[in-house]
Amino acid sequence: QDVLSNWVQINIPNTELTGWVSVMTQYSEISGDLKTLPNFTFTDYPKPAYIKNCTEHVLLVMPGEYYLENLFTNAQYLNEVRVDSGVYSIYDVTLPDEPLIQTVDMQEGETAYITVNGLGETHKCP
Incomplete structure (x- = not known):
């Protein structure tokens, strides 16, 4: 869980892949307790x-x-x-x-x- 931007890394159903979902949108539904996820802050930002x-x-x-x-x-x-x-x-x-x-x-x-x-x-x- 990225504490600065309110994104959560999740497992994509039926795959071995992960992805990022915003917890600030009405278009995502996340089940489970987000408070149990470890917090971290990005130090390596995407390169343009x-x-x-x-x-x-x-x-x-x-x-x-x-x-x-x-x-x-x-x-x-x-x-x-x-x-x-x-x-x-x-x-x-x-x-x-x-x-x-x-x-x-x-x-x-x-x-x-x-x-x-x-x-x-x-x-x-x-």
């Missing part, structure tokens, strides 16, 4: 994940509808976005048909460098 556009085209990241400017905006960080873990689709919105150019499966602490645009042109990351 990023998607970075290294192409000369503007890209769209879905879900989230994040627009990533081209590589020439690198100094202003307009060509990258911080994302949660999950699967994201990258589209080249500079081209008329906005083709899907890549799908990335992001995990904690990773950075995905998008180096190929919708025309197949490859670029290095700054």
Whole structure:
């Protein structure tokens, strides 16, 4: 039980996995006495994940509808976005048909460098 954020680690039914459930929501039902769980406080926080556009085209990241400017905006960080873990689709919105150019499966602490645009042109990351 995380005493600062009111989350509880539980066993996921019918699996050997565990997960986290908030005790502050009406959408979770937890049976048992939470006071019997040991208290702890996180010391290692999750590392952020990023998607970075290294192409000369503007890209769209879905879900989230994040627009990533081209590589020439690198100094202003307009060509990258911080994302949660999950699967994201990258589209080249500079081209008329906005083709899907890549799908990335992001995990904690990773950075995905998008180096190929919708025309197949490859670029290095700054």
